[in-house]
Amino acid sequence: MKYNLTLILLLIVTGVFAQQIPTGNRLVQFSGVITDVDSNNVVPYVTITNLSNKGQMYAANYKGYFSFIAHPGDSLLYTAVGYSKTTVVIPAGLKEDRFTVMVKLKLEINYLPAVRVYPWATTEDFTKDFLAMKIADDDVEIARKNLSGQSIRTMGQTLSRDAGEISNINWRLNHDRALNKNMVQTNPLLNPFAWGRLMEQIFSGDKTRQENN
Known part of the structure; x- marks a missing residue:
C-alpha cells in the first residue's frame, strides 16, 4: 500500500515539474519556402535571423527553401536585397516537433528624386x-x-x-578591234625606201667622221 502511494505521488510531482518546463527549451524543426507576394516566384538566398536566439543567422537555398532547429515562440527576421523585411513568430503552443510556413516577401520600390547632371x-x-x-x-x-x-x-x-560606264568602255574597245581586224600592218624591213634612207644615213655618218679627222 505504501509502495503504491509513493508511486502515485512520484507521478504527480513529475507531471507538475513537466508542466513548469518553459517552452523555450523545446526544439522544433522549422521549415518553409520563401516566395514573392506578387508573383509567387521563389526568392533565393534570403537571410534568416533568429532574434530570440542571440541573432543566430541562417540562409535559404537558391530555391527559397530553408530548414533549421528553433524553439517555440522564436521570432525570425527575413531580409533580402530589394525586398521589405518580414518577421515570422513560431507559435508557442506547438504540440508537434515540426512547423512549416510559407513566407511571403514584398518587393521594395524606392523612388529617388530626379537629378540633373550638367x-x-x-x-x-x-x-x-x-x-x-x-x-x-x-x-x-x-x-x-x-x-x-x-x-x-x-x-x-x-x-x-559604275556598271554602265564599264559597259560603254568595253563596247567601244570591241568596236575599235572589229574595225582594225582586217587592217595589215606594214613591216619596215620589207620597205625598200626605208632601206634607202638607212643606207643614206650610214654613208652620211661615215662622210662626217672623215671630214672631222
Whole structure:
C-alpha cells in the first residue's frame, strides 16, 4: 500500500515539474519556402535571423527553401536585397516537433528624386562653350557644298565606275578591234625606201667622221 502511494505521488510531482518546463527549451524543426507576394516566384538566398536566439543567422537555398532547429515562440527576421523585411513568430503552443510556413516577401520600390547632371561647372564655362560652338549646316548649305565644282571633281577622281560606264568602255574597245581586224600592218624591213634612207644615213655618218679627222 505504501509502495503504491509513493508511486502515485512520484507521478504527480513529475507531471507538475513537466508542466513548469518553459517552452523555450523545446526544439522544433522549422521549415518553409520563401516566395514573392506578387508573383509567387521563389526568392533565393534570403537571410534568416533568429532574434530570440542571440541573432543566430541562417540562409535559404537558391530555391527559397530553408530548414533549421528553433524553439517555440522564436521570432525570425527575413531580409533580402530589394525586398521589405518580414518577421515570422513560431507559435508557442506547438504540440508537434515540426512547423512549416510559407513566407511571403514584398518587393521594395524606392523612388529617388530626379537629378540633373550638367557638364559645366559654372555659368561662365557654359557661355564660353556656347559661343565657341559650331552650328551644324542646314540642308541648303549641305547641298551647296556637295554640288560645288571642287566636290564634284573630288568625287570624280575617287568614285569607282559604275556598271554602265564599264559597259560603254568595253563596247567601244570591241568596236575599235572589229574595225582594225582586217587592217595589215606594214613591216619596215620589207620597205625598200626605208632601206634607202638607212643606207643614206650610214654613208652620211661615215662622210662626217672623215671630214672631222
